[in-house]
Amino acid sequence: MTGLNTAAIYILQTLGSLYLLIVLLRFILQLVRADFYNPLSQFVVRATQPLVRPLRRLIPGLAGLDLASLILAIVVQLxxxxxxxxxxxxGADILGLAGQLLIWSIIGVTSLFIKVFFFALIVSVILSWVAPGSYNPGAQLVNQLCEPVLAPFRKLIPNLGGLDISPIFAFIALNLIDMLVIGNLAAMTGMPRQLSPFM
Known part of the structure; x- marks a missing residue:
């Protein structure tokens, strides 16, 4: 592989992964019922609308979920x-890998799905220290993303005098899912690590 090919792979994966993240965020924001009128939500919708709108004609939503966004994320990853x-x-070997590529794409999107929540939790914890109760659109969106992940742990773990340790247990759970489920699935299917930057 030449240096030019390496540079092309780097550019492709960087720009492609950024768009993949935006497409998956559209699905996640709808999943967690985030504020649609938040400026960041509006950006995500506008950036993905040209490709999601035609897909919506073919793929209807299910139980309020935007399946077109999820399918688009898998197609972009593929x-x-x-x-x-x-x-x-x-080269020509790609056609023989079509089935495997689909499985790898689903694994890659699932890995990114988990990492979105993981990094949202990190941002949420930092914001709770430096800007508690912030009304910044970014901070509000991060809190809306984290709430469904933290809610089950908050029910199980008592409040320790105003100290919320539920993010620690959420981090552990997300890491375990990533290592034990996603990592093992990637290894079992022979997925090369360099195919997905999120693995």
């Missing part, structure tokens, strides 16, 4: 992996 393999010199 295309990123296929193009990366092409640049790595696999």
């Amino acid at each position: 295309l990123l992996m296929a193009l990366t393999l092409l640049l790595m010199g696999y």
